[in-house]
Amino acid sequence: MAKPESIFSSASSANFQPRLESRQLWGKIFSIVCLAATLFGLIILAVLIVDVFHDGLPRFNADLITQPPSFRPAKAGFRVALMGSLAMLTFVLLLAVPIGVASAIYLEEYAPKNKLTAFIELNIYNLAGVPSIVYGILGLGLFVRGLYGGGAPVLMAGALTVALLILPPIIVVGREAIRSVPQSVRQASYGVGATKWQTVRHHVLPSAMPGILTGVIISTSRGVGETAPLVVLGVGTVQSDPSISLLNLNALFGGRFSETLKGTVWAKDNFFSVLPYQVYEWVGDPKAQFQTLASAGIILLMLVVLGMNAIAIYFRSRTPKL
Secondary structure (H helix, E strand, O other), X not given: OOOHHHHHHHHHHHHOOOOHHHHHHHHHHHHHHHHHHHHHHHXXXXXXXXXXXXXXXXXXXXHHHHOOOOOXXXXXXXXXXXXXXXXXXXXXXXXXXXXXXXXHHHHHHHOOOOHHHHHHHHHHHHHOOOOHHHHHHHHHHHHHHHXXXXXXXXXXXXXXXXXXXXXXXXXXXXXXXHHOOOHHHHHHHHHOOOOHHHXXXXXXXXXXXXXXXXXXXXXXXXXXXXXXXXXXXXOOOOOOOOOOOOOOHHHHHOOOHHHHHHHHHHOOOOOOOOHHHHHHHHHOOOOHHHHHHHHXXXXXXXXXXXXXXXXXXXXXXXXXXX
């Protein structure tokens, strides 16, 4: 009498049909579909870029970054919007990156695994997918009306709103990068007598830094190109540089830093503009010259984002590896 195992194995082998040719065919079809989807996205992106460069290159010159906005297209430029974007980006990075990385370290390395931390993690993942317009409404109520009593939108209000927007993705990607560090690295550090903080500082963070910087690059690229939350805050086209004195080294290092900071960042009557809003404003203008100017502004915004990403990629490549 045959054993039950042999009966089942013979029955399963009799019913099993490899169908190698069919499986390989479906595998090739799937790979072709994935390749076609990738090429379709790249072709659409290439068409858009070529169209933007075709329309904007004739207007892309030095006046584009040295002249303020104007009702005359020939004399209009993006100087004020560029200064506003760079100043806001500086404060966003100073606010969001330390808080995001510290939160990722705490949640992954120090926080106890209980219902409270699970609830916090769930909300962070949900906040990473919230539309940006919701953050604009939050910033309007919390910063413009709450912090400034309904005063005019200021640079710091916009920076705080955008920092809140990119903070959840930085935390999520930072946690994934820290989690990817092998436990053997931590155990080896503990084995030679290192403390928890020494292990995180000298071993975990250097290993996770490329992934953390990747999250910062992706999140900051999204934040610098956002328009909807800043429109809700009341950002518009302005003629004066809100942050020019903040970037003045004589004012910064001449003993008047607090007055400069108060007058440029915290003042209620200090309007500012950013590149995405300026492009949005001129794209809808019926004059063809302003539409050409908007295309040149898109090129300028792309260069700002690519330059920022290049700097982050450079530092990521310089990160020592264990």
